[in-house]
Amino acid sequence: MVAGVVLHYADWRMVFFIGILPALMTLWIRSSVPESAMWQEHHRLSQTRLAQESTRVVEAQFARIFRPPYVKNTFALLFLNFFGMFAWWGLFTWIPPYLSLPVENGGRGFGVMGTTTLLVVLNLFGMLPGYASFGWVADHLGRRKSFICYTLLAALAVPLYAMVRQPAVLLVMGTVVAFFGTGFFSGSGIIGSEIFPTSVRARALGFTYNGARTMSSVAPYIIGRVGQVKGLSWAFYLCAGSFLLASLVATQLPETRGKQLQ
16 A cells, blocks of 8 residues: 555655554554553562572473463464464465456456555455454454454455456455455454463464464465466465364364453
């Protein structure tokens, strides 16, 4: 979206420069946003009780996420993130080429500017509302049920998106795919924060999220190779299948709405 606006007035270097600016906000967040009172109390007690064994404690606490009673949730959240990210990276990496390629080459023939317009709409009316809405939905339906709904609806919408050709229908279906196919990301952090206690929460979320990112890094390559052989429309069905698997894995996680954090 930034590129579509900035490239009319400046070169690609300015696009990269603007992309750096949000990262600078992390400096403000790090210095201005306090840790939760629960974490501060837990940290104070841990420092007082275990100051002489800090290295061994860190190793032991990280290992705890691979032992009962956390091991099931650790791997369930890891694969929930993996299947969701595989679907997302595979799909949204290849949607721009899919829209811009000529029809005879398996695309939809919108060209560069037409594709940019569609992507702006997907971001403004699909992805952003999807992210923002998940918390509200999760508070009403529950975390697990909301995650299942989002990923399941994404799994149903992707094949329909891959089949349609009319610009107006592509616009509508693309927005639906972006809404549900991106909104589920908000659920991962909520669920992960509530199924692990304070003593292992950061390590568990770091492992399950970044481990899934590493595993799903093959998605653009796999979807691209399948698209090269079968066509991108067919390759997107794999993304739909991955969304479906994410919803199935979510059934193995406990519901945490209203749960008192430890």
